[in-house]
Amino acid sequence: MYGMVNKAIEEMITSRYGERTWETIKALAGVDVDVFISNEAYPDAITYELVRAASEHLGLASEAILEAFGMHWVLHTALEGYGVLLDAGGATLPEFLCSLPTFHTRVALIFPNLTPPVFKVTELQRDSLHLHYVSRRQGLAPFVVGILKGLGIRFRTEVVVSVVQCREQGAEHEEFLVTWNANANESSGS
Amino acid sequence: MTLPIGLPPELFAAAFPFHVAIDRSFAIRQFGKSLGPLCHGLTEGCRFFDIFQIQRPGILANFEALLDALDELFVLEVRATHVKLRGQMVLVPASSMVLFLGSPWVTDPTEIGQLGLSLRSFALHDATVDLLMVMQAQNAAFQDTRRLADRLQAEAEARRATGEHLQEREETLQTFLESASEAIVMVSENGLIDRVNARTVSMFGYSREELLGQPIERLVPRHFAESHVQHRTDFLQYPRNRPMGTSMDLVAQRKDGVVFPVDISLSYVRTGHGLLAVGFIADLTERKRIEEALATARDQAIEASRLKSEFLATMSHEIRTPMNSILGLADLLLESGLNEEQAKLAGLVSGAGRALLGILNDILDNSKIEAGKLQLELVDFNLRSEVDLVVTLLATKASEKDVDLLSNVDPSLPHHVRGDAGRLRQVLMNLLSNAVKFTQRGGVTLSVSVEGPGLVRFEVQDTGIGLSEEAKARLFLPFSQGDRSIARKYGGTGLGLAISAKLVELMGGTIGVRSVEGHGSTFWFVVPLEAISKTAQRAPSDRPASLRVSGGAPRILLAEDNDVNSMIALKMLERMGYSADRAATGREVVEAVKHTSYQLVLMDCQMPEMDGFEATRIIRASEQSPRLAIVAMTASVMEEDRNRCLAAGMDGFLSKPVDRRELGAVVERWLCAPPRL
Numbered sequence: 001m002y003g004m005v006n007k008a009i010e011e012m013i014t015s016r017y018g019e020r021t022w023e024t025i026k027a028l029a030g031v032d033v034d035v036f037i038s039n040e041a042y043p044d045a046i047t048y049e050l051v052r053a054a055s056e057h058l059g060l061a062s063e064a065i066l067e068a069f070g071m072h073w074v075l076h077t078a079l080e081g082y083g084v085l086l087d088a089g090g091a092t093l094p095e096f097l098c099s100l101p102t103f104h105t106r107v108a109l110i111f112p113n114l115t116p117p118v119f120k121v122t123e124l125q126r127d128s129l130h131l132h133y134v135s136r137r138q139g140l141a142p143f144v145v146g147i148l149k150g151l152g153i154r155f156r157t158e159v160v161v162s163v164v165q166c167r168e169q170g171a172e173h174e175e176f177l178v179t180w181n182a183n184a185n186e187s188s189g190s
Numbered sequence: 191m192t193l194p195i196g197l198p199p200e201l202f203a204a205a206f207p208f209h210v211a212i213d214r215s216f217a218i219r220q221f222g223k224s225l226g227p228l229c230h231g232l233t234e235g236c237r238f239f240d241i242f243q244i245q246r247p248g249i250l251a252n253f254e255a256l257l258d259a260l261d262e263l264f265v266l267e268v269r270a271t272h273v274k275l276r277g278q279m280v281l282v283p284a285s286s287m288v289l290f291l292g293s294p295w296v297t298d299p300t301e302i303g304q305l306g307l308s309l310r311s312f313a314l315h316d317a318t319v320d321l322l323m324v325m326q327a328q329n330a331a332f333q334d335t336r337r338l339a340d341r342l343q344a345e346a347e348a349r350r351a352t353g354e355h356l357q358e359r360e361e362t363l364q365t366f367l368e369s370a371s372e373a374i375v376m377v378s379e380n381g382l383i384d385r386v387n388a389r390t391v392s393m394f395g396y397s398r399e400e401l402l403g404q405p406i407e408r409l410v411p412r413h414f415a416e417s418h419v420q421h422r423t424d425f426l427q428y429p430r431n432r433p434m435g436t437s438m439d440l441v442a443q444r445k446d447g448v449v450f451p452v453d454i455s456l457s458y459v460r461t462g463h464g465l466l467a468v469g470f471i472a473d474l475t476e477r478k479r480i481e482e483a484l485a486t487a488r489d490q491a492i493e494a495s496r497l498k499s500e501f502l503a504t505m506s507h508e509i510r511t512p513m514n515s516i517l518g519l520a521d522l523l524l525e526s527g528l529n530e531e532q533a534k535l536a537g538l539v540s541g542a543g544r545a546l547l548g549i550l551n552d553i554l555d556n557s558k559i560e561a562g563k564l565q566l567e568l569v570d571f572n573l574r575s576e577v578d579l580v581v582t583l584l585a586t587k588a589s590e591k592d593v594d595l596l597s598n599v600d601p602s603l604p605h606h607v608r609g610d611a612g613r614l615r616q617v618l619m620n621l622l623s624n625a626v627k628f629t630q631r632g633g634v635t636l637s638v639s640v641e642g643p644g645l646v647r648f649e650v651q652d653t654g655i656g657l658s659e660e661a662k663a664r665l666f667l668p669f670s671q672g673d674r675s676i677a678r679k680y681g682g683t684g685l686g687l688a689i690s691a692k693l694v695e696l697m698g699g700t701i702g703v704r705s706v707e708g709h710g711s712t713f714w715f716v717v718p719l720e721a722i723s724k725t726a727q728r729a730p731s732d733r734p735a736s737l738r739v740s741g742g743a744p745r746i747l748l749a750e751d752n753d754v755n756s757m758i759a760l761k762m763l764e765r766m767g768y769s770a771d772r773a774a775t776g777r778e779v780v781e782a783v784k785h786t787s788y789q790l791v792l793m794d795c796q797m798p799e800m801d802g803f804e805a806t807r808i809i810r811a812s813e814q815s816p817r818l819a820i821v822a823m824t825a826s827v828m829e830e831d832r833n834r835c836l837a838a839g840m841d842g843f844l845s846k847p848v849d850r851r852e853l854g855a856v857v858e859r860w861l862c863a864p865p866r867l
Contacts (some may be wrong), residue, residue, distance in 0.1 A: 085322065
């Protein structure tokens, strides 16, 4: 997993619960890394263990932590390192979501050691779209939901995310229906 | 072969969103849609050089020069915004136009937004976006590097601060160690000396170099070295703070071989290099020397005190024996029908003897008080009777001086109280006799009143010579009287008031005096006396319930080796109406009681062949009920003597010189039949 992901988990935990809690969680996870390098590839197990330990220590479900983490990622972490690219990714939620597939393709090219997920947008409507999320990593769907909700906040768009299909129910990949209030977005943009 | 590529305009625009097509007159014929935000006023037909300036390659004077440079990289600058576009010029043979194919030259991702572009403004094949992402990744890496550098810097500073702190602590510890008055020795787990302080060097005579790295047994006497190895191994296995060898005298050995006493406390510290045992060693040489000197001084003091007591006991005994003869004979003489002058002379002998006896008793009391051996005896007694007795005893002396002696007892006082009647009487006698002695005219009044709950106040008021302020200040000190002239004029040892003060103090009371020189004195004391109800009174006598009683005349055996004293006692008994036999040794006593059924033995303690103690023990050992009453009658009057008598099995104690009244009371107490008068 991209070091930036682990760094984002660290930032979220320390900003909400403090440095000591992060050190405790890290110890619970058996992770002995002082500083995560953003562009370094780390074993996926580290990320999973951090989420598991945070869930155990904070008494929260893993899904809730992943979702909160996805929101934190969009609203804080990605802004710090890649805010400009996020800005350039589009002026509206659908525009941004439509740029996601190409964006991740470019990431895969630049960082050949990483295996970023594949996104695909279908059924683009005025107020909805279907986002297909294909990843070799299991269990990160709540993270994607958090990202989508975070993007809604970023673009000041009321967004609802529902799962159309998921691997846990036998599907090949996750598919989300993302709907937003197109009128509100237009009026706020006008 | 040439591929027939004919792209529709919208696809061409999507593939080259920043393209510009110009004709030979440098008029713009077509341009990509993404150029719009960059080039204001860009329209088809407008002049190329109105919008752009060709920065590279060089200055191109005309269209042919442009064509000559087609194989070079072109950099255009938008005149209005100074945005640079990088790309190449391509000749389109069919139309003789030149196409500029390129995209904005962006070195900072932030410029995308500033130019009004987005990622979708670029063609998918355009690597500019990828370049921007790489640059962004580089930025992220740079930030990571800076973050790491900051953290390293912080850690370095923390280490430096920690190092300084450790250095400071080390210096503090070193100062503490070096200034300690005890030797402090740290020993590693393998028994080698790791650290010592300055006191260790001065105490043991080794230099630090001679100690560091050496086995700790270097400081232990050789004959203890082997067992010490085991002890230190045990300690390091289960270390705890404790003194070493609490039940034994510890010793250490100096470099010069001298073995000296020490006290050692053990502790330990855990270090990064393992456990260190820490010994705190105090040199006890000086303390032992002082202790021995103190012990010697104490032994000497005890011995001196013992010798003094022994001397006093001996002196008392040796004086009392002839005194018994003098007083007894004087009393007998007085009752033998003397003429007036003879009676007066005999009376003077008796008075002088009793004065001498008083002095002797005062000296013994003072000695007991000084030795802390004087103990009170709590008995139940009639307070009024004691007061009356004292007044009666001194009435004759007062009337001889024509001094009125009155007593005034508060009627609300309890009749029966518990306290030391004898000592109370002694204090009253002392104060009253002093008052009578120092009063030439007027009177002496003894007042007894309630001071408070359980407290009784005694006041002896006289109209005598009074006391100066100076005299009052030292009145209750031993061997102190008003002044020397008083001693010469009135006599006395000066012990009486000091003893009275001590007795009152022992009773838990207070004593004092009010006096104006020439206008009399009032001596007072307040003592606690517990009121006793009649039913709670103790039996007046501790006479055994089963005593030997004969039907005939009471039979008394007098054990006395001194012929004169024997004669006096027998006479006294005879005049009281009692008959008595005499035994001169303890052995004779033992034999006599075997053959005669005596009711009372008056036992002298120090007799030849067998003393009174031994005789009593033998009698008691073979005795069957009823019990024979044995009362000591001895010149040995110390507390130990009294206790020794009781321990031997005697029932009572009479001191010599024998007072006739006391003898009568004792005989009456221990015999069932009243005396025949």
